[in-house]
Amino acid sequence: MIKLRLKRFGKKREASYRIVAMDSSARRDGRPLEELGFYNPRTDETRLDVDGILRRLQQGAQPTETVRHILERASILERPVSKYAPKDSAVAVAEPATETATETAVEAAPSEDTSEAE
Structure with missing residues (x-):
């Protein structure tokens, strides 16, 4: 080679x-x-x-x-594209995940209150 x-x-x-x-x-x-x-x-x-x-x-x-x-x-070869997403995309993906976690916590909270009432 x-x-x-x-x-x-x-x-x-x-x-x-x-x-x-x-x-x-x-x-x-x-x-x-x-x-x-x-x-x-x-x-x-x-x-x-x-x-x-x-x-x-x-x-x-x-x-x-x-x-x-x-x-x-020297710009003879192109630089390879990074395997990792830019930081802006990572933040945008993280925000919906936080909302989902909050909704899950709200849904889980009433079921805990129901079991305490019994």
């Missing part, structure tokens, strides 16, 4: 990374199939070969999590 991942280079404690297409079983700093960009985390500098990245993605290459975040920030 082909992966889009980071290949480390630079001095000690001053790492920079190349975004490369590599076989998933290859070493981290092994020979890449293709170099597709550059990322420097210290200066947050990013240079990307957009055409090459899109071509590799269409061929079935899978980006690693870090590369996926870099591509999302």
Whole structure:
């Protein structure tokens, strides 16, 4: 499987990374199939070969999590839709549930009073 991942280079404690297409079983700093960009985390500098990245993605290459975040920030990939509902929807759903609980409590209260009267 082909992966889009980071290949480390630079001095000690001053790492920079190349975004490369590599076989998933290859070493981290092994020979890449293709170099597709550059990322420097210290200066947050990013240079990307957009055409090459899109071509590799269409061929079935899978980006690693870090590369996926870099591509999302560059608007090459879309951010996934959250699995969780927005907070506004959760509040709207909670309000009817509260009314139902109140109605249930009111209905339950007279039956308790009836049993006490006997």
